[in-house]
Amino acid sequence: MSDPKTSVRRTPWPESVSRPVATPLQPSVVYASHSPDALDAQYERRTEGYTYAREGHPNAAVLAQKIDALEGAEGGLVTASGMASVTAVMLGLCRAGDHVVAGDQLYGRSLRMLAEDLPRLGVETTLADPTDPDAIAAAMRPETRMVLLEVVSNPTLRVCDIDAVAAIAARHGALLVIDNTFTTPRAFKPFAHGADIVIHSVTKMLAGHSDATLGYVAARDPELRGPIRDFAVTAGLTASPFDCWLAERGLHSFELRYDRAESNAATLADHIATLPGVTGVLYPQRPDHPDHATARRLLGSRGGHMVTFGIEGGRVAANALVEAAENIPFAPTLGDIGTTLSHPATSSHRALTPEARAALGIGEGTFRVSVGVEPAELLCAEFATAIAASQG
Template sequence: MKNEKASVIRPDALPHSASRPVVTPLSPSVVYASDTPDMLDQQYEGGLQGYTYSREGHPNADVVAKRLDRMENAPFPGVMTGSGMGAVSAVLLGLTRSGDHVIGGNQLYGRSLRMTSEDLPRLGIATTLVDAGDIDAVRAALRPTTRMILVEVVSNPTLRLADIAGLVDLARESGVLLVVDNTFTTPMAFKALDAGADVVIHSVTKLLAGHSDVMLGYVAARDKALNDRLRVFAVTMGLSASPFDCWLAERGLLTLELRFERAQRTAALLADHLAGLPGVKRVLYPGRADHPDTLRAKALLKGRNCNMVSFELDGARHAANAFTRAAEGLSFAPTLGDVGTTLSHPASSSHRALSPEQRAALGISEGFFRVSVGLEDPDNLCAIFTEAVSAAVAP
């Protein structure tokens, strides 16, 4: 008699194996089958661990989140999102409502600035942007309706440091949430929740994944109710993370510590090298003694500075164009955290939506560059920058 099961398109589970894979399997399935409606009820109600629909969670997202949870000492499972801005959106839109007020650092990532200054007000959420390193300015911006303060540990792209200790005290005193974007520093240099932040955000796309082939975000809260709200909002709004991107990100995280240590050492060498080149007006690196926040950097980062270096050339757009053309082998691309060194020109990318006057107020000129230092040989990298700077300032 013919076996009826043989005619079913998807009759069986994976083949049984007494051994297990060393590498996490990729699980691209959108849906997961349960045996009975009762079993499905138990999964949704928390009595059974299981997956239902990948927008609500999948194995690869959980594997990556668990690694990041351990790195950030998150007390509850964090939420993976489809991008770093997905994580920012989950926080700003999932934890606020019309009538609330949000304080943001005035040197946030360009899209975060746009969301706080344009999108939130459109939805009835007032915003004020201030210097995150000036506690008096943040205190002065507080209102009875203030719901949260959003800052980056190290700002993008001017590498200024937020006064995290002062912000923690102010947030607790005022009863508002402190949200910290820890993308630049990563948990290798700074653990935001341990420092007293209520919520931590990461663009996993950057140094955490590290290969410019992943688009992911992560967010976790110290309070379970807040964490649950973030998860529900992310699921409802479709901010879900791709299984494949999560699978790639796990691979990247396995080498994070090695990549971080190598890149930050090279960044320190490059910063010192740039400071000695004719035609370079200024260099910004948290590990340098001439950084405007050097004491704060020592207290917060304890010598584990990030892999980012910013500097300003003499000259305007023509110098910037000459520099990128001459920087042979380096990618001029609006990203960071790759294994290869990348160059970013904020005036033409992340901060292009700002007026020249607004950029000038932040210290961003046409000659300003942000460098994400990769894993190249330090001597070779310095030689490339020497040639490129020379070309930029040549008459």
């Protein structure tokens, strides 16, 4: 007779009268139920529990609850990436014949989905200037299902008048979907300004360490949560338990990281603006920002941790700047605890034609800086050296 204590059998988790301070990591793909009746009760939501990790797991639930608390939301869903959340919203809620209005300065992959993937599936799209409510209003149709915008656009840092757009969307019975990745709930809470759905790339500032790829989506109306979740589960847009565990740990320092990075960004923006060879600096709290008044009204004193600037000299100068900024990672990301440098023409917006990029204000000399928590004086010195080298 075989020994039931063979190593193949699972060992029960040790019981304890105390509890762990750190959130446990639960990588299990599947969960065992007591009986078919018990499994029925779980699927019919008469009892709470986990069945298969693609449908949910404890680490995703813990992370979602923490972001819900930050956003003033309920029932948020963590997905495998920011684009997974965008996809779950678009394909979970739109049908062939629907129409989507979106800002023309969204993240590059969001723009690609709007320009290529949704039309292929029978969903028409229109891009409009997110800083011009009249342009958004003119783009609306009777069949418009939703409006997708970023509060602060990538990478030009233009500020959308969310209050005005929310009123337009409400008049047309369209859903307002806000990608809050750049601003984060530390600077802006979309649900308080009329948003119906909020999206995040948790990969960025929320997780904050460039070691977890995740997204998040929350809907104000409980009736919208089901279709979004069902599509995410069906399509396998599943968040990794380990990445959720890392991101939840990162959230413990989120407010401290955000405030330090934001302070550094304001200092760095003002410093870069004084350097020879710089053609312009974009930072929402600078008086010369084209949407400064809107930023002050919506964000108060918040300016965020992103700075965009341009230099003379095109691609040759851009290469020289990156090579001279040897201690600042040149990487297509944002929100890391350390400062990173991005060149939109070769990363986030490389799929656009040069003419399309130019129309958005993106040239070969355009750089986007995701400012980190290093000493501000160190960042100012490093960028001064790198920009000088680009003009040398």
